Amino acid sequence: MEEKRVIPKTLPGFMELLPGEQILFNQMREKIQKSYERFGFLPLDTPIIEYSQVLLAKAGGETEKQIYRFQKGDNDISLRFDLTVPLAKYVSMNYHELTFPFKRYQIGKVFRGEKPQKGRYRELYQCDIDIIGDGELSNIHDAEIPCVIYTTFKELGFDYFTIYINNRKILNGFFEALNITKKSVEILRIIDKIDKIGKEKVEKELQELELSENIIESIMQFILIQGSNEQKIAKLKEMNIQNELYLSGVKELEEVLGYIEALGVPEEYYQVDLKIVRGLDYYTGTVYETFFNDYRSLGSICSGGRYDNLAEFYTDKKLPGVGISIGLTRLFYKLNEQNMIQVKKSSIADVLVVPVDVDVKEGLKIASILRENKINTDVFSSEKKMKAKLKYADKLKIPYVLLVGEEELNTKKFTLKNMETGEQIKDSLEKIIQKIKG
Amino acid sequence: MEEKRVIPKTLPGFMELLPGEQILFNQMREKIQKSYERFGFLPLDTPIIEYSQVLLAKAGGETEKQIYRFQKGDNDISLRFDLTVPLAKYVSMNYHELTFPFKRYQIGKVFRGEKPQKGRYRELYQCDIDIIGDGELSNIHDAEIPCVIYTTFKELGFDYFTIYINNRKILNGFFEALNITKKSVEILRIIDKIDKIGKEKVEKELQELELSENIIESIMQFILIQGSNEQKIAKLKEMNIQNELYLSGVKELEEVLGYIEALGVPEEYYQVDLKIVRGLDYYTGTVYETFFNDYRSLGSICSGGRYDNLAEFYTDKKLPGVGISIGLTRLFYKLNEQNMIQVKKSSIADVLVVPVDVDVKEGLKIASILRENKINTDVFSSEKKMKAKLKYADKLKIPYVLLVGEEELNTKKFTLKNMETGEQIKDSLEKIIQKIKG
Numbered sequence: 004m005e006e007k008r009v010i011p012k013t014l015p016g017f018m019e020l021l022p023g024e025q026i027l028f029n030q031m032r033e034k035i036q037k038s039y040e041r042f043g044f045l046p047l048d049t050p051i052i053e054y055s056q057v058l059l060a061k062a063g064g065e066t067e068k069q070i071y072r073f074q075k076g077d078n079d080i081s082l083r084f085d086l087t088v089p090l091a092k093y094v095s096m097n098y099h100e101l102t103f104p105f106k107r108y109q110i111g112k113v114f115r116g117e118k119p120q121k122g123r124y125r126e127l128y129q130c131d132i133d134i135i136g137d138g139e140l141s142n143i144h145d146a147e148i149p150c151v152i153y154t155t156f157k158e159l160g161f162d163y164f165t166i167y168i169n170n171r172k173i174l175n176g177f178f179e180a181l182n183i184t185k186k187s188v189e190i191l192r193i194i195d196k197i198d199k200i201g202k203e204k205v206e207k208e209l210q211e212l213e214l215s216e217n218i219i220e221s222i223m224q225f226i227l228i229q230g231s232n233e234q235k236i237a238k239l240k241e242m243n244i245q246n247e248l249y250l251s252g253v254k255e256l257e258e259v260l261g262y263i264e265a266l267g268v269p270e271e272y273y274q275v276d277l278k279i280v281r282g283l284d285y286y287t288g289t290v291y292e293t294f295f296n297d298y299r300s301l302g303s304i305c306s307g308g309r310y311d312n313l314a315e316f317y318t319d320k321k322l323p324g325v326g327i328s329i330g331l332t333r334l335f336y337k338l339n340e341q342n343m344i345q346v347k348k349s350s351i352a353d354v355l356v357v358p359v360d361v362d363v364k365e366g367l368k369i370a371s372i373l374r375e376n377k378i379n380t381d382v383f384s385s386e387k388k389m390k391a392k393l394k395y396a397d398k399l400k401i402p403y404v405l406l407v408g409e410e411e412l413n414t415k416k417f418t419l420k421n422m423e424t425g426e427q428i429k430d431s432l433e434k435i436i437q438k439i440k441g
Numbered sequence: 442m443e444e445k446r447v448i449p450k451t452l453p454g455f456m457e458l459l460p461g462e463q464i465l466f467n468q469m470r471e472k473i474q475k476s477y478e479r480f481g482f483l484p485l486d487t488p489i490i491e492y493s494q495v496l497l498a499k500a501g502g503e504t505e506k507q508i509y510r511f512q513k514g515d516n517d518i519s520l521r522f523d524l525t526v527p528l529a530k531y532v533s534m535n536y537h538e539l540t541f542p543f544k545r546y547q548i549g550k551v552f553r554g555e556k557p558q559k560g561r562y563r564e565l566y567q568c569d570i571d572i573i574g575d576g577e578l579s580n581i582h583d584a585e586i587p588c589v590i591y592t593t594f595k596e597l598g599f600d601y602f603t604i605y606i607n608n609r610k611i612l613n614g615f616f617e618a619l620n621i622t623k624k625s626v627e628i629l630r631i632i633d634k635i636d637k638i639g640k641e642k643v644e645k646e647l648q649e650l651e652l653s654e655n656i657i658e659s660i661m662q663f664i665l666i667q668g669s670n671e672q673k674i675a676k677l678k679e680m681n682i683q684n685e686l687y688l689s690g691v692k693e694l695e696e697v698l699g700y701i702e703a704l705g706v707p708e709e710y711y712q713v714d715l716k717i718v719r720g721l722d723y724y725t726g727t728v729y730e731t732f733f734n735d736y737r738s739l740g741s742i743c744s745g746g747r748y749d750n751l752a753e754f755y756t757d758k759k760l761p762g763v764g765i766s767i768g769l770t771r772l773f774y775k776l777n778e779q780n781m782i783q784v785k786k787s788s789i790a791d792v793l794v795v796p797v798d799v800d801v802k803e804g805l806k807i808a809s810i811l812r813e814n815k816i817n818t819d820v821f822s823s824e825k826k827m828k829a830k831l832k833y834a835d836k837l838k839i840p841y842v843l844l845v846g847e848e849e850l851n852t853k854k855f856t857l858k859n860m861e862t863g864e865q866i867k868d869s870l871e872k873i874i875q876k877i878k879g
Contacts, residue, residue: 009498011530011755017488021538025484041812043790043819046463050455050564051489051550060447073511075554080452092449100459102836112489116513126488143801143822265802267809317449352481363581364703371705374479381481384581398540
């Protein structure tokens, strides 16, 4: 046997957790799912593997390099690298069966052959929602998205985060008005660094692009707009830029802010940020990024935006949409590293039944009653010393141990030990069930 | 654009459901997960991709032919084809971090490049539980498994199914005692057909194996043992077979039956069946199959058994285990085809809020209140005719529609329409929340 032995190992860049961490991960995933369902998003589960031709209809550059692509029989197939392309495929394939606006969530693994490094994964969970309209889509849905982000991160136990909102039409229109659209990519790259390098250096770098002093002044004035969301909108209007795209962007942003307010998201959780663009090709209107207030270095924890046409590579139907994605694997890694995971339950079992010097069947019977009462119950059934039994509960962080001994069976009063406090009570099974559940 | 369009399609053999069916599928998956957790099984989530060398340490024949195996960079990698091999890898890798007995569940997709045909899938969900001991494992766990099967299928809404239990030592010992071990494979293949071809044809086929009349009589007597589980055990003992393996198999089976009884599984749900073997190499003790009583043709819906050593290809630790698997993708397909899905909820949203001739913001505010009360709420926010709004609720099978009009806002009494019965009530939001939740 021995000479044939293989060393068991997992590929680098693939997250594989120990049970205690897996419980926390799953709890986060379930909370995200529940939040998405709270808003009526429908579940979707597309295959991990697709025809390469379908998956790569739009892709190019980095995506193609990173994709897991291979041949199986006659088929050129690939592992999905995001959940948006499969959604586009799905909606165009099932257009006649779906009800629009089509609100779907998908939580699943995607695959990217990136160079593995700390905090970067090749297999990663994405948790996506998108709302797809048939021909048109009200921008009320652009407001629904931040409300979902707010609800989800609150549900995950976080209190200090901010959703930054912009509308790409504003920046694009602004550049149009100044007639500097050709330089917009470079300008945005510079602007994006203002938090790190400061105002002066931004101005200096803009000068290197050979923009006039007037234009640089306009840009600086624009990106430094401060104040409440309302004040920012007012200032954007005051700037008196007569560009159609700009004006329609400002109008949309104002409307979206109004709907977010109606949805009851507290104002400290969302903020207009005119610098946000989220990539340059894909999004066409509202865009979002989300940061922990005290941990901006973690990067955006939830991003997305509005796009004009989801599936133009597959269909001539116009399918505008808006959506976001939470990269759960990366987020979990970062939170875990910073000791920031807020979810509480760290055991699957609520109680461990421990038979003490009685037939183990007595323990099994008690366990069945607890399970009928929807209590997750494990039984320690090996004949070991009490210390070993309690150690099992301790290592699995099971909050309660229920002792079943001769005396307990005679008196019908059972001993429940709280593993955290050490407190022991003796009571009827009915009372103990209430105690564990409460 | 048009000339570049790609036809959106999904690979054959890959299940991709419409939202209504996906809701049912997910509900089944969640019920299975909850049942597994009820018994304290810990979650595990191993990568979809592994080193081929690790995944194929034990495999051969069909498995190697069916596996999705490919090269990425320098790595020879494969998609997992079951959840047992990754478990073996995981336990041997993390042996020192795990608490034994290690009870884990894993629900995830596995990949098999089978020839796609009706009801056969290349990407399929398996829902596995296993209990792994360190060196030894009490057969109380062999009894825990049928209790999990019972609980799970009851939870899924089924009442008429039977878990068939055997112990491979009994048959193997029986063959040893008769000195016909060499022909056991052929004998089992013939025995297995008795339900289809009948007693006489089985006898005839056994004769073709050149077995003596005495031996054939013993075999027939053995496989035709009838009666309650207790009676079967008694008859196995009465057969007076003096073979160590046989006797230890009978003893184990008797003990396991005793523990299953203690766990409260009603006797009509489990039955000793001496013909069951579940493949010839892997299992070493207790084995299980589960059938719907009235749909035996669907095949076993949940199978598994006890094995002596989980991970001998990776470690010299002896890791005995017992486990089962539910092939959810196939099961769902078959149940759906037979119209046998018992789960009820077919909508994600509990209610659709419909603003009627009022600012949609009023609807958004009501929706937020409902969501705070843990009611899954969708809002119909486009300006459409009432008929279109109700059609949306109807198509998504949303059970309630909440109308928000001028009068409702003034009187604070809202109209709730039950979409199934057509019944309408008008009441305070508080009462309506209770109504929807109840």
